[in-house]
Amino acid sequence: MALDRREFNRQETQRQIRDTFLEMYRQRGIDGITVSDICKEAQVSKSTFYMYFEDKYSVLETIENYLLEQLAKINESVSDSSILHGLNNKEFREGRMTADFIKEHMEEFRAIMGPKGDPSFETRWRQHIMEKYREAFRKQRKDDSNAGVACTIFTSVLIGVYRHFIFENPDIPREEISAIISDVLTYTMRTFQTK
Numbered sequence: 001m002a003l004d005r006r007e008f009n010r011q012e013t014q015r016q017i018r019d020t021f022l023e024m025y026r027q028r029g030i031d032g033i034t035v036s037d038i039c040k041e042a043q044v045s046k047s048t049f050y051m052y053f054e055d056k057y058s059v060l061e062t063i064e065n066y067l068l069e070q071l072a073k074i075n076e077s078v079s080d081s082s083i084l085h086g087l088n089n090k091e092f093r094e095g096r097m098t099a100d101f102i103k104e105h106m107e108e109f110r111a112i113m114g115p116k117g118d119p120s121f122e123t124r125w126r127q128h129i130m131e132k133y134r135e136a137f138r139k140q141r142k143d144d145s146n147a148g149v150a151c152t153i154f155t156s157v158l159i160g161v162y163r164h165f166i167f168e169n170p171d172i173p174r175e176e177i178s179a180i181i182s183d184v185l186t187y188t189m190r191t192f193q194t195k
Contacts, residue, residue: 019042020038022107023111034056060118068124095180099174100174114167126159133151137188
């Protein structure tokens with residue numbers, strides 16, 4: 001179903017505001033920009049800005065929430081049996097799907113996770129991953145405290161791999177990311193011991 005012209009214009013205006021905000025945010029951080037700066041650069045009036053966003057923080061929140069919601073959907077699409085299937089399997093589906101999503105939204109991730117970005121974003125992403133994987137680790141490890149440590153290690157490495165992909169090597173093949181994640185999952189699920 002095609003968008004009508006009015007809806008198309010509305011979405012384009014929101015996109016222009018978000019893109020302008022992201023570029024400024026990446027360079028200056030949240031404290032270095034104002035709504036006036038965003039409006040001037042995006043070539044929109046303040047009244048137009050306020051039709052879509054409450055303030056500069058709500059622009060950031062909208063972008064972060066969208067990314068986290070999509071990452072959560074990817075996590076939710078992976079069943080516990082699929083996680084266990086990812087053990088010793090170089091084609092771990094979630095790794096490929098997440099890498100594809102990150103690549104599609106690379107500039108957003110670079111701005112939000114960069115030096116001027118929002119540290120709480122990574123913390124919230126980590127919590128999403130922990131929530132999804134914790135039960136699979138408990139089932140596989142059959143030891144709550146041991147599973148918690150192993151899941152924390154897996155989550156930290158997973159974020160580290162994606163961070164490397166975002167900032168150091170965006171051309172790394174998604175199959176390689178998938179293989180790395182599978183190896184880390186296998187290690188933390190089966191061989192890592194806390195005692």
